[in-house]
Every structure is written in C-alpha cells, then in structure tokens.
Amino acid sequence: MHCLDNLCKKKKINFNVQGSSYDSIDAYPVLELLPYLLLENALKYSPEQNEIGVTFDNARVIIENIGPYLAEDEIDSIFERTIRGRHARGLFSGTGNGLFFAKQVCDIHGIKIAASTDGKILYRMNQIPYSVFKISLDFNYNKDETNLLIG
Numbered sequence: 847m848h849c850l851d852n853l854c855k856k857k858k859i860n861f862n863v864q865g866s867s868y869d870s871i872d873a874y875p876v877l878e879l880l881p882y883l884l885l886e887n888a889l890k891y892s893p894e895q896n897e898i899g900v901t902f903d904n905a906r907v908i909i910e911n912i913g914p915y916l917a918e919d920e921i922d923s924i925f926e927r928t929i930r931g932r933h934a935r936g937l938f939s940g941t942g943n944g945l946f947f948a949k950q951v952c953d954i955h956g957i958k959i960a961a962s963t964d965g966k967i968l969y970r971m972n973q974i975p976y977s978v979f980k981i982s983l984d985f986n987y988n989k990d991e992t993n994l995l996i997g
Contacts, residue, residue, distance in 0.1 A: 912977065958983070960984075
C-alpha cells in the first residue's frame with residue numbers, strides 16, 4: 847500500500863505481515879478498496895512508534911493494532927455510518943465512514959467482517975485509554991450464497 851507510506855513514516859509505524867494465502871477471489875473491482883480502508887484505519891488510530899499486525903490464515907485475514915479503547919457496547923456500532931468510538935472522536939478530523947465503507951464492500955462480496963478487543967486498557971496517552979483492536983475478515987463466510995468464486 848504505497849499510498850500509506852508517508853503516514854507510516856510520519857508515525858514510525860511498521861507492518862508485521864505473517865502467513866500466506868494462495869486463494870483467489872473473483873470479485874468486483876471495489877474489493878481493491880478494502881485493504882486500503884482497513885490499513886488506513888489501523889494507521890490513523892495507532893499511536894506513534896507502534897506495529898500493525900496483518901495475519902493471513904487461509905481464507906481469513908486479521909489486522910491487529912493498538913488504538914483508542916472501545917467498550918463492548920461500541921464494537922458493532924463502529925461499522926455504522928459516521929460512528930467512531932467515544933475515545934477516538936477528538937483525536938483528528940474525519941468522517942467516521944472508513945469502517946462503514948469496508949463493511950459495505952464485505953457485504954457485497956459475502957465476506958464476514960468483525961471487530962474485537964480484549965477489553966484491557968494497556969495504557970493512557972493524553973488521558974485517552976488504549977487497547978488492542980482487531981478486525982477479522984472471513985472470506986469463506988456465505989461462500990455458497992454468493993455469485994462470487996472463492997477458492
């Protein structure tokens with residue numbers, strides 16, 4: 847994702863990519879937007895000098911980073927239009943549409959997208975609590991119910 851290089855350098859964030867996937871997917875061109883949306887989201891919300899993990903495990907992809915703490919009652923709502931977690935709202939300007947668009951792309955392709963957190967606050971920076979945040983993509987979800995070839 848060459849277009850994210852400047853933000854990576856500015857925040858001194860590295861990507862740690864593990865695993866591999868040799869599956870192919872016949873999809874609409876809009877699917878190419880998905881990695882950008884998810885990695886940009888992880889970059890924006892990660893504090894400086896951190897690492898973003900990307901794990902490929904067959905038909906599953908997990909993106910893990912440290913970000914503003916999300917309470918359990920906020921997890922599902924972050925995929926709604928213009929919604930950001932309460933601790934992320936004042937960090938920078940933005941529309942809160944990135945994960946909404948990612949969910950729309952996933953829904954079109956029969957991909958399950960889910961967010962999770964371990965619920966533990968790792969530290970506070972400028973009075974904002976931070977914790978581990980994960981986005982997972984399951985490319986085998988609804989495989990038989992879509993017109994797309996995954997495999």
